Ligand SMILES: [Fe+2]
């Protein structure tokens with residue numbers, strides 16, 4: 001952000017700004033997931049998070065292509081929203097002793113991150129569509145669908161694979 005100028009002058013600028021935000025978020029998530037995987041006791045939870053870490057790395061590659069399409073270098077802006085979600089997850093986990101309760105907390109924290117991503121990708125897709133960036137819409141939609149699938153999987157792990165039940169046992 002310039003001190004004397006307003007850097008976002010058009011919808012193209014706003015789209016780029018939003019892409020930098022999600023690029024930063026995806027990179028922060030890549031750094032945060034290994035710790036959550038390590039802390040998870042439930043096997044389905046750990047496996048699901050591991051799979052989503054691989055997906056997240058591919059999502060970043062897709063975003064690299066999106067920046068290339070726009071003739072921009074991939075870059076992220078430090079953004080407090082995702083940092084806040086990750087910090088909250090981390091400090092909550094640090095307060096929990098019981099492994100099963102920790103699993104339930106990890107699911108909740110991961111779902112907060114997925115919903116954040118779902119919300120951001122939804123907006124970016126709408127803007128990119130309006131601007132006629134069809135190829136970018138396709139890349140972003142693939143990422144969005146993976147976030148939705150990850151969230152659904154977390155629901156399954158919590159409700160049907162025993163994480164929540166174990167936590168209250
Ligand atoms: Fe993601």
Ligand SMILES: [Fe+2]
Nearest residue numbers: 114117147150
């Ligand atoms: Fe995700």
